[in-house]
Amino acid sequence: MVERSVDEALLLLRKRLCDLHFIFSVFSDSPDSNYSKLKFIVSSSVTEACNNSLLLLGPRGCGKIAVLDLVLEDLLKEYPDMISVIKLNGLLHCDDNCALKEIARQLCIEHELMFSKVASYDDNSQFMIAMLRECGLAHKTVVFVLDEFDLFAQGKQRLLYSLLDAMQSVSSQAVVIGVSCRLDADQLLEKRVRSRFSHRKLLFLPPQKDDLQRLLKHILLLPTDSNLSRDYVTDFNSRISNIIADKRFIEITDKLTDSDCTVSNFMRFLFSAVSCIDSKSGYMTLENFKSALSTIQRQPKLDCLKDCSILELYIMVCMKRLEVKEQESYNFNSVMKEYKTIHDSFKTSDYYSHNVCLRAFEHLLDRQLVEFADRGHNQCIEYRSVKLLISHSELHQGLKSNRSCPVSYLKTCMI
Amino acid sequence: MPSIAVAIVGGDAPSPHKRRLRSNSALIDNPVINTPSKSCPPVKSKSARQRVNDSPSTNRANVETGVTKMNNNNNNNNLPVKKLLDGLLDKPIWNPTELGQISVVKEALHVSTAPSMAVCREDEQKRIVEFCRQSIVEEKAGSLYICGCPGTGKSLSVENVKGCLAVWAKETGSQLPDILTINCTSLSSTSEIFNKILEKSQPNKKVSGRSTPLKQLQQLYFQKQQSSDTKMMLVIADELDYLITKDRVVLHDLFMLTTLPFSKVILIGIANAIDLTDRFLPKLQSLNCKPTVVSFRSYSMDQIIMILKQRLMALPYAVFQPQALELCARKVAAASGDMRKALGICRGAIEMLETELREATCTSTLTSMVRVDHMAFALSRAYKSPIVDTIQSLPQHQQIVLCSVVKHFRKGKKDTTIGELNKFYIDVCKSTLIPPVGVMELSCMCRVLGDQGILKLGQSRDDKLRRVTLQIDEADIIFALQGIRFFRNCLQ
Numbered sequence: 001m002v003e004r005s006v007d008e009a010l011l012l013l014r015k016r017l018c019d020l021h022f023i024f025s026v027f028s029d030s031p032d033s034n035y036s037k038l039k040f041i042v043s044s045s046v047t048e049a050c051n052n053s054l055l056l057l058g059p060r061g062c063g064k065i066a067v068l069d070l071v072l073e074d075l076l077k078e079y080p081d082m083i084s085v086i087k088l089n090g091l092l093h094c095d096d097n098c099a100l101k102e103i104a105r106q107l108c109i110e111h112e113l114m115f116s117k118v119a120s121y122d123d124n125s126q127f128m129i130a131m132l133r134e135c136g137l138a139h140k141t142v143v144f145v146l147d148e149f150d151l152f153a154q155g156k157q158r159l160l161y162s163l164l165d166a167m168q169s170v171s172s173q174a175v176v177i178g179v180s181c182r183l184d185a186d187q188l189l190e191k192r193v194r195s196r197f198s199h200r201k202l203l204f205l206p207p208q209k210d211d212l213q214r215l216l217k218h219i220l221l222l223p224t225d226s227n228l229s230r231d232y233v234t235d236f237n238s239r240i241s242n243i244i245a246d247k248r249f250i251e252i253t254d255k256l257t258d259s260d261c262t263v264s265n266f267m268r269f270l271f272s273a274v275s276c277i278d279s280k281s282g283y284m285t286l287e288n289f290k291s292a293l294s295t296i297q298r299q300p301k302l303d304c305l306k307d308c309s310i311l312e313l314y315i316m317v318c319m320k321r322l323e324v325k326e327q328e329s330y331n332f333n334s335v336m337k338e339y340k341t342i343h344d345s346f347k348t349s350d351y352y353s354h355n356v357c358l359r360a361f362e363h364l365l366d367r368q369l370v371e372f373a374d375r376g377h378n379q380c381i382e383y384r385s386v387k388l389l390i391s392h393s394e395l396h397q398g399l400k401s402n403r404s405c406p407v408s409y410l411k412t413c414m415i
Numbered sequence: 416m417p418s419i420a421v422a423i424v425g426g427d428a429p430s431p432h433k434r435r436l437r438s439n440s441a442l443i444d445n446p447v448i449n450t451p452s453k454s455c456p457p458v459k460s461k462s463a464r465q466r467v468n469d470s471p472s473t474n475r476a477n478v479e480t481g482v483t484k485m486n487n488n489n490n491n492n493n494l495p496v497k498k499l500l501d502g503l504l505d506k507p508i509w510n511p512t513e514l515g516q517i518s519v520v521k522e523a524l525h526v527s528t529a530p531s532m533a534v535c536r537e538d539e540q541k542r543i544v545e546f547c548r549q550s551i552v553e554e555k556a557g558s559l560y561i562c563g564c565p566g567t568g569k570s571l572s573v574e575n576v577k578g579c580l581a582v583w584a585k586e587t588g589s590q591l592p593d594i595l596t597i598n599c600t601s602l603s604s605t606s607e608i609f610n611k612i613l614e615k616s617q618p619n620k621k622v623s624g625r626s627t628p629l630k631q632l633q634q635l636y637f638q639k640q641q642s643s644d645t646k647m648m649l650v651i652a653d654e655l656d657y658l659i660t661k662d663r664v665v666l667h668d669l670f671m672l673t674t675l676p677f678s679k680v681i682l683i684g685i686a687n688a689i690d691l692t693d694r695f696l697p698k699l700q701s702l703n704c705k706p707t708v709v710s711f712r713s714y715s716m717d718q719i720i721m722i723l724k725q726r727l728m729a730l731p732y733a734v735f736q737p738q739a740l741e742l743c744a745r746k747v748a749a750a751s752g753d754m755r756k757a758l759g760i761c762r763g764a765i766e767m768l769e770t771e772l773r774e775a776t777c778t779s780t781l782t783s784m785v786r787v788d789h790m791a792f793a794l795s796r797a798y799k800s801p802i803v804d805t806i807q808s809l810p811q812h813q814q815i816v817l818c819s820v821v822k823h824f825r826k827g828k829k830d831t832t833i834g835e836l837n838k839f840y841i842d843v844c845k846s847t848l849i850p851p852v853g854v855m856e857l858s859c860m861c862r863v864l865g866d867q868g869i870l871k872l873g874q875s876r877d878d879k880l881r882r883v884t885l886q887i888d889e890a891d892i893i894f895a896l897q898g899i900r901f902f903r904n905c906l907q
Contacts, residue, residue, distance in 0.1 A: 195565035199797035
């Protein structure tokens, strides 16, 4: 009985984390959220039958398209048959011909007309203007969504000009919504296109810390009225509330949001944490979040260093010493000389032969921890100049985390 | 060809006022908005004006500073502006809670509502009409070039000119020329304009494929026509600079069409550049047929106020406080003189009022006119760039990256590589004991910042060698980060 509840609960949580509408609906309550502002602008254009244009700006992963989809869904329910939506993407429809063809195709699908693939640019643009006029007469608003708006602003901007010019006439009823992650997207427009584009901009910013808390609770707390067992749900929720209030959890989320505080990154983190839930116990623990953080903030080169053998580490330490001595280019033979001098001065126990060291060096080359600094293939490996591909601090950290590394290496590295 | 079947069923019946404006565009000659009368009706009661002067809004601190500043700045110039805004308050104040009124006002201020008379452009229109009349009467071909910044009423004036010519032709009985309006952005190739001119001048003849349309037109106009009553053709080419090609041939040929001995083309070209004819048509000067240039200057503050007033005259109630309109006109005239922007900002101010009324619990105490603070808010939204807000909401490490970029670029060099940036970033992190992130994550953050248009990243094989430059102003970053003490000290 409990097993099934756990499975169902996990399914519910994972479904929530993949549903953008659910995630962004938590921010839509307040009257000055972007959701309500956007809804007000689009709905007033629909009801008052006037043309409008606006830009949605903000870094990637902050919910611009998600909130726009939410708004359009709600408006389609409120005003059925009065709105038709045309979606374009700057990455897919890169030039004007392609974009206009796509507009004509989508208009044909919306109004159940036959689309001809051989229509020319002229035909398509006349069709679009005629359709806009017809929709205007029938009091239907056409909403154009231009994703990756800054890519449409390259070149001669013909599509943007013809769209915005069509909106200057009384006979059409359209809303143009541009979505972009470039903050200066409207500066990229030519001045006559910019003059026709209204100055409205909605800025989507990543959520602040208290908004993130609200989002966490909204997603992770299980609903009490579902068909999961009541005890399990209350237990689960109380554990989650305890974890959220814990100082260590706050440290973990701070570490995550200090480098990337967008909602999509946070959702990836939560998904990873939810997937780590032990299905036997069925509850979330702080360990889940810790392991999720380490999967998101991976350091692949440090992971590589953890598995290196002691000889390989030794070779890298020698190379680092050569670099510190400001030797501009060095090759395998100079590294071997340095190896000998360390062995002589510090009296370390192991001293490996030339061939063994060469094999270890080749391993390092394979692992891409060192690489050749020149492009020539003529000389043999020992004479070609090499360089380290990891920084000194990374090497230092790697030595510390390597389980089999003796303390004396750290001393030699400390020069 | 996609068939334009009328499969759209009309929606629910709209209000009669709207239907008239939308469905019958042929009703342009009998517009719903009547031409404004020169003098306003006499004031019945002075209470409206007194009420405005005593409204609580004028006691608010920010409004007061705005209004007193304006009053102090031009004590001498205030009089003509006051005269301009005089008639506005003679009407009863509107009631914005009535839905119909808001939509009517917004429609009156919309860019697509063309006013019946283009105010402040009478001189330019007169010149254009004179030029066309002269060409038609003398049956001589000619060319005219209209230039001006966007939003200065060029296309609007040309539409009015078409109407004036029609009226004049009916009155004097002269022959109205064929009018061909082309927007050059809709041409798929630049030489297609000759196709269109040829089709219009010889609608019955099939276009023969033997020679290019340009050659056919040249042949046509080189010889005297058989029938002597072929009409003149007025060609209006909007956005003329789309015809400029590298060898400038198309534009040149187009204007040369008007110089041929038996040409029937009156050409009006519209574009933004003032020196288009000098730069791209130098040969015409030597032939002594340089086109006349009519330049539409950007609107000044007085002109913007007059135009807004004309649009609001038709409404039976007063919507804006005069100071609000003056603020809008002043700001827009100083920035670009673009009328579209002024209209957009006025509509934005109405929306501010709407949201305020929705949120306010008791609406009776506030006057429901659009005030200076609404206008100021709408103006700041229009002219503000989102950069400062975005920088303030960036995650901490990205802010540190920006700070290290600014600090490094102060020393002189204006670009660096990601590897070098990593060093500066680690230095800044060390000074505050924040553990720095690895270089891969740093290059990810730089890429995110580059996506947003804050940094500019070059291309390189090796990630660490990509060049990094700042794309926004250093002062913006310093201003945005000044609230945090660490950055303030770091960037001193």
